[in-house]
Amino acid sequence: MTAYLSDVTALARKDLLVELRSRDTVPAMLLFVVGALVVFHFALADSSRLAAAGMLWIALLFTALLALVRSFVAEREGTVIDGLLLAPCDRSAIWLGKALSVFAFLAFAEAVALPAFALLYEPVTWELIAGVALANVGIAAVGTLLGAMAAAARARELLLPLLFLPLAIPLIVGGVGATLADDPARYLGFLALYDLIFAILSWASFEYVVTE
Amino acid sequence: MIRARNLGRRFGDKRALSGVDVDVERGEFLLVTGPNGAGKSTLLRLFAGLLVPTSGELEVTMDRARVGFLAHDPLVYRELTPLENLDLYGRLYRIPERRERIGMLLERFGLWEARSELTGDLSRGTLQRLALCRTLLHEPELVLLDEPFSALDATGTDLLLDELARLTAERRTLVVSSHQPERFGERPTSRLALAPA
Numbered sequence: 001m002t003a004y005l006s007d008v009t010a011l012a013r014k015d016l017l018v019e020l021r022s023r024d025t026v027p028a029m030l031l032f033v034v035g036a037l038v039v040f041h042f043a044l045a046d047s048s049r050l051a052a053a054g055m056l057w058i059a060l061l062f063t064a065l066l067a068l069v070r071s072f073v074a075e076r077e078g079t080v081i082d083g084l085l086l087a088p089c090d091r092s093a094i095w096l097g098k099a100l101s102v103f104a105f106l107a108f109a110e111a112v113a114l115p116a117f118a119l120l121y122e123p124v125t126w127e128l129i130a131g132v133a134l135a136n137v138g139i140a141a142v143g144t145l146l147g148a149m150a151a152a153a154r155a156r157e158l159l160l161p162l163l164f165l166p167l168a169i170p171l172i173v174g175g176v177g178a179t180l181a182d183d184p185a186r187y188l189g190f191l192a193l194y195d196l197i198f199a200i201l202s203w204a205s206f207e208y209v210v211t212e
Numbered sequence: 213m214i215r216a217r218n219l220g221r222r223f224g225d226k227r228a229l230s231g232v233d234v235d236v237e238r239g240e241f242l243l244v245t246g247p248n249g250a251g252k253s254t255l256l257r258l259f260a261g262l263l264v265p266t267s268g269e270l271e272v273t274m275d276r277a278r279v280g281f282l283a284h285d286p287l288v289y290r291e292l293t294p295l296e297n298l299d300l301y302g303r304l305y306r307i308p309e310r311r312e313r314i315g316m317l318l319e320r321f322g323l324w325e326a327r328s329e330l331t332g333d334l335s336r337g338t339l340q341r342l343a344l345c346r347t348l349l350h351e352p353e354l355v356l357l358d359e360p361f362s363a364l365d366a367t368g369t370d371l372l373l374d375e376l377a378r379l380t381a382e383r384r385t386l387v388v389s390s391h392q393p394e395r396f397g398e399r400p401t402s403r404l405a406l407a408p409a
Contacts, residue, residue, distance in 0.1 A: 003306065010303040014289065014296075021291040021330070074289055082262055083287030083346070087304035088277035212264045 007089040011097025016104065018074050025070045029109040033063040034116050041120045052121040053128075053179040057172050060106075060113065060132065061139075061165075067105045068143040069160055071098060072151035081151075085210060095144055095206035102147075103140040110136070127188070131178030134191035135171045138198055142167050145202040149209050170194050213238050213273055213354060213385050214259060220267035220409075221254050227409040228254040230267070234404050238353075239383040241376075245393045246406035252389035253284055255406070256358045259387060272354075274385075277305065280352030282360055286343035290332030294323055294342050297331060298349060305350040317345040321371055336363040344372065355379060357388040361395060369395070 019025055036059040044051060075081040084094050110132055118124045143164055150160040174194065177187030214236035221229040229251035236242050244252050257263045258270055260281040272279075288297040295314065302310030318324045321341040326334060331342065340363045347355065360372055373395075379386060380399060390396070393403070 007304055010300055014292065014300050017296065018289055018291040074291065077290065078285040078287065079283070080285075080287050080289060082281075082283060082285075083301065084304070085262065086260060086276065086279065086281055086287075087301065088275070088306075089304045212262075 004090055004093055007093040008096045008100065011084075011094060012100040012104075015074075015098060015101035019101070019105065022074075024073070025067055026105050026108055029063050029066050029105060030112050032066055033059050033109050033113040036062065037113065037116050037120055047121065049122060050180060052117075053176055056113070056117050056121070056128075057175045057179075060110065060135070060175075061168055061172065063109050063113070064106055064139045064143060064168075065161055065164065067102055067109075068139075068147045068164060069150075069157055071102055071144060071147040076151045081210065091207040091210060092203050094210070095148070095203060098147075099140040099144040099202075102144055103136050106136045106139060107133075125179070127184040128179045130188055131175045131184070131191060134178075134188060134195060135175045137195040138171050138191065139168065141195065141199040141202045145206055145209060148206065152210075167198075213240075214387070215271040216258075216268065217270075218268035219255075219258065219265055219270050221251070221258060221263060222266045229258075229406070230409040232268070232404075232406070236385060236387060236402075238385055240402060241380055241386040241400045242388070242402050242404060243393055243396055243400035244387065244389040244404045244406060245391065246389075247391060247408065249408045250406035251409060252391075252406055253358050256281070256356045256387065256389055257283075259354075260356055274354045277350065278353040280347040280350065280355045282343055282347040282355075282357040284358055284362075286331075286339045286346070288331050288339070288342060288346060290330070292331055293328050294318065294331060294334075294345070295327040297342070298345060301346055301349055307350055310349075313349065314345075317349060320375075321345050322367065337365050337368055340364055341368055341371070344375070348375070352384070354385045355387070357386070359390055360388060361390065361392060 040055040114124050146160055146163045150156040153159045171194065174187045174191035178184045178191065181187055216232050216234045219229065219232040232255060244255060246252050258265060259272055260279060261276060298314045302314055307313055318327050321344060323341055323345065326338060361369055364372060376399060
């Protein structure tokens with residue numbers, strides 16, 4: 001178990017270092033999410049609380065897609081993924097390391113997006129923060145698996161949204177519900193259940209996605 | 213250590229390799245030759261476990277942790293330094309005293325001065341030396357080298373020949389593909405000539 005966690009830490013640390021050096025993903029995510037919130041603000045000047053929550057979740061979802069599309073770029077270039085697959089570590093450690101780095105990128109983008117949302121639309125509640133955090137887990141879990149799947153395909157930029165968006169619908173339902181409903185605990189529970197199921201499925205199936 | 217019978221591999225409709233029969237024993241040095249498109253890289257990728265055969269049988273009785281594979285690409289991150297790349301692989305291979313081992317390899321392959329430069333800024337020849345360091349980092353028992361002289365200058369070539377001599381002396385099993393067999397002299401103990409499938 002210690003060796004597994006050490007592998008995951010090394011892989012996640014590597015992803016953060018690669019992003020720190022290349023600055024390819026996070027700056028684009030920040031610009032996109034703030035830009036989208038500003039555009040929605042002016043496009044729908046009299047937006048209701050309901051519409052504001054919906055717009056926030058749409059902006060977060062498409063921002064996550066930016067991170068996921070780029071999640072395996074470093075491994076695809078020069079087939080570095082082969083080097084990782086040759087290593088004697090458990091292949092699921094590659095998934096978990098990558099999912100942790102995707103989670104960190106999303107959290108970073110949301111740390112900017114939520115204050116912007118509060119400024120332009122509504123105050124940020126604890127229920128919203130909890131919903132965003134739980135949705136991040138699901139996005140990172142499913143999105144990393146699909147990102148690896150799409151990375152092996154020729155039309156990867158098209159394939160990833162096609163695979164990811166249908167699977168993200170429950171996250172939007174849970175996220176918007178947690179933001180607006182009188183009983184947010186029910187929706188937060190739903191998000192937690194989604195996270196648990198899809199994290200286990202993604203963890204268990206990653207090896208079959210990246211190997212022949 | 214390696215036993216292949218009627219081994220074949222297709223990519224869609226394209227046949228990359230067919231009907232290969234070969235046995236490689238421990239301590240053997242097999243040189244795989246053939247023109248471009250003969251399937252040399254495919255054969256080595258099959259031996260490394262990165263591909264599965266589409267026909268025939270292949271048995272490699274060596275744990276993944278004891279295989280070193282020099283691929284066509286260096287398999288390193290462009291945004292990391294040589295030191296960081298080797299440290300990552302050293303961790304994943306759980307190499308004891310990895311810092312000492314990495315330092316020794318960087319010195320041996322003339323990369324110590326470039327250890328903190330970004331890998332993406334290195335020349336193709338320097339990258340090939342780094343790829344050799346990565347391949348040999350965990351002291352593999354089975355060493356698979358795909359066109360190892362590729363992009364190496366005269367100094368790099370001499371370093372590689374020294375390394376091959378050392379690996380042969382240590383009775384490591386070597387499978388090397390090349391379309392320049394004359395460079396290996398009398399070192400290989402067996403040869404396999406591939407023709408385009």
